[in-house]
Amino acid sequence: MKNIVIVGGGFAGLWAGLTAARELDLHGGAARITLVTKDEYLTVRPRLYEVFSEGLRAPLRPVLEPLGIQLQLGTVQDIDRQQRSVHLSVAGGESLALPYDRLIFTAGSEQRPLEIPGAAKFALNIDTFAAAQTFDRHLQDVLRAPDRPGRLTFIIVGGGFTGIELATEMRTRIRAHSDAATARKARIILIERGNVIGRHLGANPRPAIEAALREAQVEIYFGASVAQIERDAVRLTDDKHIDASTVVVTTGLRANPLVAQLGANTDDHGRVIVDEMLRVNGAHDIFAAGDAACAKADEQHAALMSCQHAIPMGKYAGYNAAHDVLGTPLRPYSQPNYVTCLDLGESGALFTVGWERKPEKSGAVGKQLKQTINTQWIYPPSGSRESILAAADLDGVWPPAV
Ligand SMILES: Cc1cc2nc3c(=O)[nH]c(=O)nc-3n(C[C@H](O)[C@H](O)[C@H](O)COP(=O)(O)OP(=O)(O)OC[C@H]3O[C@@H](n4cnc5c(N)ncnc54)[C@H](O)[C@@H]3O)c2cc1C
Incomplete structure (x- = not known):
């Protein structure tokens, strides 16, 4: 045989x-x-x-x-x-x-590994089920821990598809392990080494993405990347120092x-x-x-x-x-x-058509489609x-x- x-x-x-x-x-x-x-x-x-x-x-x-x-x-x-x-x-x-x-x-x-000091020890990612589980446990630990500088600062490295989805979902994830007040208080920082968000997605979806990131109160740092990660802090390539308990890498x-x-x-x-x-x-x-x-x-x-x-x-x-x-x-x-459907957290989701990614559905209608894709179409x-x-x-x- x-x-x-x-x-x-x-x-x-x-x-x-x-x-x-x-x-x-x-x-x-x-x-x-x-x-x-x-x-x-x-x-x-x-x-x-x-x-x-x-x-x-x-x-x-x-x-x-x-x-x-x-x-x-x-x-x-x-x-x-x-x-x-x-x-x-x-x-x-x-x-x-x-x-x-x-x-x-x-x-x-x-996931392409981030080859900088401290990344192997402290950087998290959501590339595999095990990595996503580790990230979730870390989130629970941080949210239960006594307050300290940077405890509620969450840094997401990479402003591509996954970075945008995670950044706009982050407050919901924090709320799931704590409460609405803690979720509101958290600092969510998206670090993008280029000068635009969602560079690979092109210009058409960008206004909706930028609006969703604003609504989710995500701070965006352009033109820099992470140079070093420590247990409770990061140093950026422009030498800025940020107290942060959490660094999640989504760089492709x-x-x-x-x-x-x-x-x-x-x-x-x-x-x-x-x-x-x-x-x-x-x-x-x-x-x-x-x-x-x-x-x-x-x-x-x-x-x-x-x-x-x-x-x-x-x-x-x-x-x-x-x-x-x-x-x-x-x-x-x-x-x-070719189509795309990008989750934008509480702003809904953006469904685009064609390789130029022309927006076709957004908000709650887009979100409903994203949920259908994520819970039905891609399952066995x-x-x-x-x-x-x-x-x-x-x-x-x-x-x-x-
Ligand atoms: C966070 C994240 C968000 C994403 N969002 C989207 C999205 O919104 N829309 C979209 O279309 N795509 C998205 N993607 C991409 C999508 O998940 C991949 O394109 C898809 O998983 C590719 O399927 P695959 O079967 O080629 O590879 P994988 O899903 O990577 O599967 C590879 C398989 O090979 C196995 N394997 C690997 N190495 C070995 C080995 N040495 N021996 C035995 N088995 C091995 C693995 O265990 C796994 O079962 C996302 C990916 C990530 C990580």
Whole structure:
């Protein structure tokens, strides 16, 4: 029996597995699908700025098991392209080698570390479920602690998508662990080394973002970054000193360094370059999708590190790996429609359309859409085997029309 091995149990890996299983099921192909990942959950990373809860991750077994997809927990250490095998360390320090006929690489991305003194010890982030949990515990500790200089000062480094969402949500998060008066009293500071907020989002959404940050009483420091972090203070690159108990870094993602194992060309974010079939250039038996892969979404644009791209890319990679095993035609990935939905805390959310990000819905209407995306659209399908298989149809409409 042939083996399809998927590395990574995020959005791309999950949907690759489901779609591959659907195609094999429909076309009578026998292949074993194994999904290798670090834990048995899909972490819903786009929600990690929200008030922390167990619901920010979803169990993988209930969606994989009905389709006969094997879940192998472990950390991939090495990919041997010559031998076609994936080497991983598993619980108890054992190692395991998994042979593959087709590999689907979906190991995702990680926060770029801030390489400054004190960051490794004191900087927090919301990149993974564990990091978000650590941040939440820190928040609880700080809010319970006796008052001291900087106790209620919360510094968010990076004025991009995640920094904006966290900054505008911060008072709600403080209130959740204390009270309205404490939340009002807190200083929320957003540090952006450029001279505009949301630089990568372009000019169109900026007025709404700036208004929301004003309403949330977020102080913005432009043109500086953090130079040093101590337990209760930070020093900025312009030498300013701020007493602060909390520093959260949100300065952008890079592809999982495991990409280097594929021995193929990468882009500026460290993503492996793939062709229109999502095949890693130069490797006929490896597909890649999601944040770890750089694919063309249309003639002018590369897919972004986003769920919106990772889910369809995962579906195409799964479809193509399965049809490659079956010896039937593959289908080229493309995704010309692009939208964004940015949470702006108590100001609602901003939904934009097109690569120029033209605002289309805002306030409470935008917020309702954001909540639907965050609590329904990006969660794994549930229910019977048939309904899970139906959700994995490459021609199904996702994201649903808005
Ligand atoms: C705070 C935050 C907010 C975001 N907000 C949005 C948003 O609003 N909208 C949006 O579209 N996107 C958003 N994103 C981006 C989005 O979360 C990613 O694009 C998406 O998670 C990519 O999916 P993926 O499957 O490619 O990778 P990931 O979700 O990163 O999954 C990778 C998987 O690989 C596994 N893995 C990694 N290394 C190994 C290894 N060595 N061995 C075994 N398994 C491994 C991981 O455990 C994980 O299961 C946000 C991201 C963050 C961090």
